[in-house]
Amino acid sequence: MQKTVVVAGGGISGLAACYYLAKNASVSKIILLEGSSRLGGWLKSTRTEDGAVFEHGPRGIRPAGSVGKNTLTMIADIAIDSLCRGVFAGDCRQLSVRSCLPALYEAERKRRSIILGLALGGEGEGPRIDSDLTRRAKRERWSQWSLRRGMETLPEAMEEFLRGRGVEIHRDTPLQRLERTVDNCWKITLPEGSVVADHLISAVPAQALSRLLPASAEPLAAELRQIQAVSVGVVNLQYDGAVLPITGFGHLVPSSEDSAILGVVYDSVAFPDQNRHGAPSTRLTVMMGGAWFEKGIGEPDKVSHNQLLRRASKAVTSHLGLSATPTRAIVKLHKDCLPQYTVGHWKRIENISKYLEYQLLPLNLVGASYEGVSVNDCISSAQKAVGRLLRQQ
Numbered sequence: 001m002q003k004t005v006v007v008a009g010g011g012i013s014g015l016a017a018c019y020y021l022a023k024n025a026s027v028s029k030i031i032l033l034e035g036s037s038r039l040g041g042w043l044k045s046t047r048t049e050d051g052a053v054f055e056h057g058p059r060g061i062r063p064a065g066s067v068g069k070n071t072l073t074m075i076a077d078i079a080i081d082s083l084c085r086g087v088f089a090g091d092c093r094q095l096s097v098r099s100c101l102p103a104l105y106e107a108e109r110k111r112r113s114i115i116l117g118l119a120l121g122g123e124g125e126g127p128r129i130d131s132d133l134t135r136r137a138k139r140e141r142w143s144q145w146s147l148r149r150g151m152e153t154l155p156e157a158m159e160e161f162l163r164g165r166g167v168e169i170h171r172d173t174p175l176q177r178l179e180r181t182v183d184n185c186w187k188i189t190l191p192e193g194s195v196v197a198d199h200l201i202s203a204v205p206a207q208a209l210s211r212l213l214p215a216s217a218e219p220l221a222a223e224l225r226q227i228q229a230v231s232v233g234v235v236n237l238q239y240d241g242a243v244l245p246i247t248g249f250g251h252l253v254p255s256s257e258d259s260a261i262l263g264v265v266y267d268s269v270a271f272p273d274q275n276r277h278g279a280p281s282t283r284l285t286v287m288m289g290g291a292w293f294e295k296g297i298g299e300p301d302k303v304s305h306n307q308l309l310r311r312a313s314k315a316v317t318s319h320l321g322l323s324a325t326p327t328r329a330i331v332k333l334h335k336d337c338l339p340q341y342t343v344g345h346w347k348r349i350e351n352i353s354k355y356l357e358y359q360l361l362p363l364n365l366v367g368a369s370y371e372g373v374s375v376n377d378c379i380s381s382a383q384k385a386v387g388r389l390l391r392q393q
């Protein structure tokens with residue numbers, strides 16, 4: 001395909017789309033446009049000088065099922081040895097909430113906290129996909145895996161891989177407007193100048209794409225606008241010593257008890273390799289808000305980091321009896337980070353697909369807004385979109 005494909009958005013979905021495009025020799029030019037100054041989107045890790053890792057987004061990825069195996073196979077293929085060596089499994093492999101408390105898991109996963117469902121629970125089986133890493137995951141019975149230096153290692157390694165394959169990567173380059181040209185290409189307006197693309201893969205959130213589309217694509221923009229996302233407060237805490245009174249991946253909080261707190265992840269139990277060096281420590285992450293943000297905490301725009309920290313500390317004290325002052329606390333407020341698949345979502349997805357098909361728009365949509373929010377789902381959606389695009393050529 002002697003054509004230019006632009007990928008909008010450098011989160012894991014956009015990076016994965018570039019990866020699958022770059023593996024196909026027939027695509028002549030791939031350009032990744034990321035609006036912010038960093039790649040990875042919600043994959044964000046803080047690494048401290050004493051060796052600890054704090055995840056502000058995803059922390060554990062499921063190896064099971066076809067989408068889980070797909071992700072591990074991509075990692076093995078990126079073939080950066082250090083990255084493969086850095087893949088490691090959750091420590092309490094036999095202890096997932098799903099197997100211990102299936103009813104709670106299902107209820108919480110479906111209704112209350114998709115994020116915690118992702119961090120604590122699992123995904124289904126699917127077709128056979130094999131690689132050294134998937135075989136290792138199976139042999140060692142991983143229930144989830146992470147990367148020794150944090151999940152952000154993944155976008156870092158992907159960037160290196162993509163640059164090596166000639167993909168043009170531009171940060172601080174938000175798409176501002178999309179216009180269709182007479183020969184059915186896109187003219188993409190950027191802060192400085194514009195670029196013409198034969199095809200666009202959008203990996204930005206649905207709401208962001210709805211603001212870029214031309215007036216002629218209003219029916220599509222209207223569907224996209226309805227896919228809204230909720231905000232989540234993420235508070236990472238570190239304590240001296242192994243202070244947890246129980247073991248496990250974490251716990252979920254029913255909304256009837258405290259609507260502000262979604263749950264607490266026991267990171268130091270699940271991934272002890274990411275604890276600081278030296279004396280024992282406990283790392284926890286308190287997840288707050290989601291669909292209950294406004295009701296339980298307040299307007300995301302008006303809530304301070306101190307407020308979030310106070311609520312998180314109070315929850316940890318009352319749920320786990322930890323009253324010591326944390327030795328480290330990192331607070332993040334992720335605005336509109338989790339798309340909500342509300343009633344009618346699947347119908348909207350069908351309408352969007354039909355619209356793209358009938359209008360012959362040179363556009364594919366990938367990412368968490370559409371068909372699954374897990375990292376595995378995002379990578380799988382990118383793979384499918386690139387497959388469709390290449391078959392159309």
Ligand SMILES: Cc1cc2nc3c(=O)[nH]c(=O)nc-3n(C[C@H](O)[C@H](O)[C@H](O)COP(=O)(O)OP(=O)(O)OC[C@H]3O[C@@H](n4cnc5c(N)ncnc54)[C@H](O)[C@@H]3O)c2cc1C
Nearest residue numbers: 009011012013035041042057058059174175367368374375
């Ligand atoms: C707190 C939290 C915990 C999570 N935990 C887990 C977990 O444990 N396991 C799991 O599997 N999943 C988890 N998830 C879900 C998963 O991390 C996300 O669904 C996934 O990372 C979304 O990736 P994405 O590339 O689709 O979108 P994003 O990460 O949102 O990336 C979109 C990118 O587009 C860019 N962008 C936006 N507008 C423009 C524009 N106009 N021009 C150019 N660029 C633009 C943004 O800057 C961003 O980089 C979690 C998510 C959150 C927020």
